[in-house]
Amino acid sequence: MHCLRRAALRSALSATRAVLTPRAIAPFAAVAPADCSVARSASPQAIRFFSQTLRKASEDRQLEEAQRKSEEELDRQVVADARQDVEESVAQTEADIQEAMQEVTPEEPAPRRRSNESSQKSVFVRNLVFEITEEHLQKAFAKYGEVEGVFIARDPRGMSKGYGFVHFKTQEAVDDACANVNGSFWHGRRVTCIPRTQKKESPRSLRHRNSPSTPTAQLFIGNLPYETTDAELNRLFRSIDNITDVRVAVDRTTGWPRGFAHVDFKSVEAAMEAMKRLEGAKLGDRELKLDYAHGYRKGENQDKTSRSIFTDESE
Incomplete structure (x- = not known):
């Protein structure tokens, strides 16, 4: 009796599977062609997108190359300008020395009219802020030795030209001042301080x-x-x-x-x-x-x- 029931259940289960299998396969078979059609219709768009991506990448590389060349050219120009500025600064320093040595105002007893020995105990100071006075200059250089005189070049209006001379009593003071002041910053400016000697004259x-x-x-x-x-x-x-x-x-x-x-x-x-x-x-x-x-x-x-x-x- 039990054997008959088991046989009947197996037959019923087999029949059910036979009926359900086409239903599971049919939707997949119906969907699969639709997916393939979408893939085929999307292929031209993907190709166009890939082509545009390549073109954009090529343009980016060209732009980067142009920027790199522009930066290199700018660097070369900056170096050339810096070299020219240094040369002009040196030439301007020599010109300022000559100008200051030649200028003599009528009311000034002129510390510039000194002997050669006295001139060699002086320093030429350049790139001063225009607000600096003789008193400021004397106080600043007094720490290096006894200061005998100070001169700041001025235009006809009495405005400072940004350079001048400091006359010391000893050569040691000159050497000490040049060693400590030349190239240093004073009131935000890099100051030039060099000995005033006959060999500096043109x-x-x-x-x-x-x-x-x-x-x-x-x-x-x-x-x-x-x-x-x-x-x-x-x-x-x-x-x-x-x-x-x-x-x-x-x-x-x-x-x-x-x-x-x-x-x-x-x-x-x-x-x-x-x-x-x-x-x-x-x-x-x-x-x-x-x-x-x-x-x-x-x-x-x-x-x-x-x-x-x-x-x-x-x-």
Whole structure:
């Protein structure tokens, strides 16, 4: 009896499985083609997306390469500009030394008019803030030794030019000051402090002080009052023959006169004649300093450091 029941149950179970199997397979068979169709329809979009991705990656690489080249070019330009700034700074330092050594105001007893021995016990200080006074400079350098005098270069308005001299009593003080101050920062500026010695002077400056000079077709006119006008200079030279040009040296920053000028003549003989006629001449309360100029040509740095004022029109 039990055997019959088990046989009947097996038969019923087998029949049920036979009926249910097509139902489970049919949905899968129906869905599978639909999924394949979606995959086939999506293939062109995937290809286009992949192509756009490659193109974008190529553009990014080109942009990065251009940026890298631009940065390299910028680095080279920065290095070149820095090298030029250093060269200009050195040249400007030498020019400032010469300018400060040549400038003499009438009311100043001029610590610059010292013996060679005294000059060698002085330091040249550059890149000072414009608010610094002689008192500030003396207090700052007194720690290195006894200070005999201090000078700050100023323009005709009395404004500081940012450099000057400190005169010490001993050479040891000079050495100590240069060792501690040069390259240091003072009020936010890197200060230059070097010894003032004869070897720092340019050959042209030495020629100006050595007399007599070899005659040339150009005269150096020094010790001009800062307030001298172009009209006054023209009146001074109006009676001199064979002048081709008169150039007044000016400060490259402020445009104010620096107290000297150069006069060009048609010939050396004309310059020699003018030297004789101008000997002992005064402009204002100053006696002019005369010398033959060497190595200074018309147009040299004229756009920055000098201006032409000569005219043959009567005043």
